[in-house]
Amino acid sequence: GENVEQHPSTLSVQEGDSAVIKCTYSDSASNYFPWYKQELGKGPQLIIDIRSNVGEKKDQRIAVTLNKTAKHFSLHITETQPEDSAVYFCAASANTGGFKTIFGAGTRLFVKA
Amino acid sequence: NAGVTQTPKFQVLKTGQSMTLQCAQDMNHNSMYWYRQDPGMGLRLIYYSASEGTTDKGEVPNGYNVSRLNKREFSLRLESAAPSQTSVYFCASEVVGETQYFGPGTRLLVL
Numbered sequence: 665g666e667n668v669e670q671h672p673s674t675l676s677v678q679e680g681d682s683a684v685i686k687c688t689y690s691d692s693a694s695n696y697f698p699w700y701k702q703e704l705g706k707g708p709q710l711i712i713d714i715r716s717n718v719g720e721k722k723d724q725r726i727a728v729t730l731n732k733t734a735k736h737f738s739l740h741i742t743e744t745q746p747e748d749s750a751v752y753f754c755a756a757s758a759n760t761g762g763f764k765t766i767f768g769a770g771t772r773l774f775v776k777a
Numbered sequence: 778n779a780g781v782t783q784t785p786k787f788q789v790l791k792t793g794q795s796m797t798l799q800c801a802q803d804m805n806h807n808s809m810y811w812y813r814q815d816p817g818m819g820l821r822l823i824y825y826s827a828s829e830g831t832t833d834k835g836e837v838p839n840g841y842n843v844s845r846l847n848k849r850e851f852s853l854r855l856e857s858a859a860p861s862q863t864s865v866y867f868c869a870s871e872v873v874g875e876t877q878y879f880g881p882g883t884r885l886l887v888l
Contacts, residue, residue: 696874696875698877700877700879706881706882707781707867707869707882708820708867708877708879713876753819753820755877757874758874764873764874765877767819767820769819770818770819
C-alpha cells in the first residue's frame with residue numbers, strides 16, 4: 665500500500681544549528697504535503713505546508729522543499745531554538761476524495777542549549 | 778471558534794469496561810478521524826469518516842466502533858477495554874486532502 669517514510673527518527677542539534685528532516689512518499693497522486701509539530705502532551709499542529717505546483721516555501725526560520733520527480737520533500741529549520749524541540753510529522757495527501765492522507769512515523773528533535 | 782474538542786481528557790478503565798470518547802469540530806469539515814498514539818510512536822489510524830453518514834476502517838480498527846452522529850460529532854467506542862488499548866487518542870478533522878486539525882487528545886489507561 666501507499667506509505668510515507670520519514671528520516672531520521674531522532675535528531676539532536678545544538679542551539680543555533682540547522683535541522684533537516686526528510687520524507688519520501690509512494691503515491692504519485694499526492695499533491696499536498698503538510699508538516700506537523702507535536703509538543704509534549706498536545707495534539708499535532710500544522711507548521712508549514714506545500715503543494716505540488718511549488719518547489720519551495722519558506723516561513724521565517726522554517727522551509728519546506730519538494731521534489732515531485734523523486735517523490736521527496738524535506739523540512740528545514742534554521743537557527744534552531746530550544747522551543748523547537750518536539751516531534752515533527754510529515755504527511756502526503758491526495759485530494760481525490762476519501763481518506764488519502766498518510767503520515768510519516770515522526771522525528772523527535774532535540775535542540776540543546 | 779474552538780476547533781476540535783475532545784472529552785474526556787483522561788480516563789482510567791478496568792479491563793472489560795466500556796466507554797465512549799467524544800469529539801466535536803466547529804469548522805464545518807466533512808472528514809473526521811480517530812488516531813491512537815502509543816509512547817514514542819507515530820499516529821495510527823483507527824477509523825475515519827469521509828462525510829456525515831459514512832465510516833470506514835483504518836489501520837487498527839479491532840476493538841473499536843465509531844459513530845458519525847452528525848457533521849460536527851464523531852465518537853469512538855471501546856466495547857470491552859483491554860490493556861493493549863492503553864494509549865493517547867486523537868481526533869482530527871479536515872477538508873478532504875487538506876490540513877488536518879487535531880484535538881488535544883484523550884489519555885486512556887486500561888488496568
